[in-house]
Amino acid sequence: MTTxxxxxxxxxxxxxxxxxxxxxxLAVITLIEFGVFYLSIDxxxxxxxxxxxxxxxxxxxxxxFMHLKFDDVxxxxxxxxxxxxxxxxxxxxxxxxxxxxx
Amino acid sequence: xxYLSGIDDHRTSTGLDNRxxxxxxxxxxxxxxxxxxxxxxxxxxxxxxxxxQEEILSIPITTISTFVxxxxxxxxxxxxxxxxxxxxxxxxxxxxxxxxxGSIFIGFQMFEFTEFAAHYGLTPRTxxxxxxxxxxxxxxxxxxxxxxxxxxxxxxxxxKGKIHQGNSLQVEIAxxxxxxxxxxxxxxxxxxYLIGAYGAEGRALEDAHHAARAVGIG
Numbered sequence: 298m299t300t301x302x303x304x305x306x307x308x309x310x311x312x313x314x315x316x317x318x319x320x321x322x323l324a325v326i327t328l329i330e331f332g333v334f335y336l337s338i339d340x341x342x343x344x345x346x347x348x349x350x351x352x353x354x355x356x357x358x359x360x361x362f363m364h365l366k367f368d369d370v371x372x373x374x375x376x377x378x379x380x381x382x383x384x385x386x387x388x389x390x391x392x393x394x395x396x397x398x399x
Numbered sequence: 400x401x402y403l404s405g406i407d408d409h410r411t412s413t414g415l416d417n418r419x420x421x422x423x424x425x426x427x428x429x430x431x432x433x434x435x436x437x438x439x440x441x442x443x444x445x446x447x448x449x450x451x452q453e454e455i456l457s458i459p460i461t462t463i464s465t466f467v468x469x470x471x472x473x474x475x476x477x478x479x480x481x482x483x484x485x486x487x488x489x490x491x492x493x494x495x496x497x498x499x500x501g502s503i504f505i506g507f508q509m510f511e512f513t514e515f516a517a518h519y520g521l522t523p524r525t526x527x528x529x530x531x532x533x534x535x536x537x538x539x540x541x542x543x544x545x546x547x548x549x550x551x552x553x554x555x556x557x558x559k560g561k562i563h564q565g566n567s568l569q570v571e572i573a574x575x576x577x578x579x580x581x582x583x584x585x586x587x588x589x590x591x592y593l594i595g596a597y598g599a600e601g602r603a604l605e606d607a608h609h610a611a612r613a614v615g616i617g
Contacts, residue, residue, distance in 0.1 A: 310480075310483075312480065313477055313480045316473060316476045316477060316480065317473065317477075319473070320469070320470065320472075320473035323469045323472075323473075324466060324469065324470070327462065327465055327466055327469060330462075330588075330589065330593055331458065331459075331462045333593075334458055334593050334596070334597060340597060343593075343594070343597050344594050344597075347589045347590075347593045347594050347597075348589065348590075348594075350589070351585055351586060351588070351589030351590070354469075354582075354585045354589075355582050355585050355586065358472060358578055358581055358582050358585065359578075359582060361476075362472050362473075362475070362476050362574075362578045362581075363574075363575055363578045363579075369414075369415055371413065371415060371420075372415070372419070372420070372423045375420065375423040375424050375426075375427050376423055376426055376427050376430070378427065379427040379428065379430050379431050380427070380430045380434075382431070383430055383431050383433075383434030383435075383438075384434070386434070386438065387434055387437065387438035387441065390438055390442050391438070391441055391442060394442050
C-alpha cells in the first residue's frame with residue numbers, strides 16, 4: 298500500500314476523541330454486566346441481557362477499533378462469514394444438548 | 400527489506416492490500432478455532448459434576464482483567480492514530496501501554512490458574528470443566544502473549560526507524576490481531592464467566608432448596 302492510499306484509509310477512520318468515547322462506552326457496558334450478575338433474576342433473562350451487552354461490546358470493537366464500519370465491505374465478509382458459520386454450529390449443538398442455561 | 404520501506408505496492412486485483420486481506424482471512428480462521436473451543440466448553444457444561452465447577456470463577460477479579468484488556472484495545476487504536484499522524488511519541492507511549500496492560504491481563508490469568516490448582520485442585524485432568532476451561536482460556540492467553548511480543552518488536556523496530564508513518568499499516572495489522580484477542584475475551588467473559596457462573600450459582604441455590612425440603616426445613 299502506498300502512503301497516499303494509507304492516508305485515504307486513515308481519513309475514513311475515527312479520531313482519538315471518538316476512540317476514547319467508544320472506550321468509555323465499553324467500560325460502562327462492562328460495569329453494567331458486572332452489576333447485572335449480582336441481580337436476582339431469572340437465569341434465562343440474565344442470559345439474554347448478557348448476550349445483548351456482550352454483542353454490543355463485540356460490535357463496537359469490531360466496527361470502530363478494527364474499522365470494519367469504515368473499511369471495505371469485503372474485509373467484513375472475510376471475518377463475518379466464518380463467524381456466522383461458527384455461531385450457527387455452536388447454537389445448533391447447544392440446542393441439541395439443551396444446556397445453555399439449564 | 401523492501402516492504403518496510405513503505406514504497407512497495409501491496410494492492411491486488413481486488414484493489415485491497417494483500418497483507419490486510421491475509422490478516423482478516425487469518426482472523427476468520429481463528430474465529431472458527433475459538434468457536435470450537437468455546438462451543439466444546441458449553442456443550443460439556445454439567446456433563447461431569449465431579450470436582451470443581453463454574454462456581455469457583457471469580458467474577459470481580461475477571462471483571463477487572465476484562466476492563467484492563469478493553470483499555471489495552473483503546474490504547475492500541477490511540478497508538479495507531481499516533482503513527483498515522485506522524486506522532487511517534489504518542490505511538491510509542493500507547494504501544495508500551497498496550498504491552499503493559501496485556502502483561503497485567505496475563506498476570507491475572509496466571510493468578511486465576513494458580514488459585515484454581517492450589518485451592519480447588521483444578522487441572523486439565525481433573526474433570527471436563529477443567530479440561531475445556533483451561534484449554535480455552537490458556538489458548539486465549541497464548542494469543543495475548545504472542546500479541547505482546549509482536550507489539551514489543553514493533554516498538555523496538557520504531558526506534559530503529561523501520562516503523563514510521565509511511566508504513567503504519569504494519570501497526571494497523573498488529574492492532575487487528577490485538578483487537579481480535581479482545582473480542583474473543585468479550586465472548587468468553589460474557590458466555591463462560593457471567594452466564595456460566597450465574598447458572599452455577601442458581602443451581603447451587605436450587606440444590607440447597609431441595610436439600611432443605613428433603614430434611615423438612617424448606
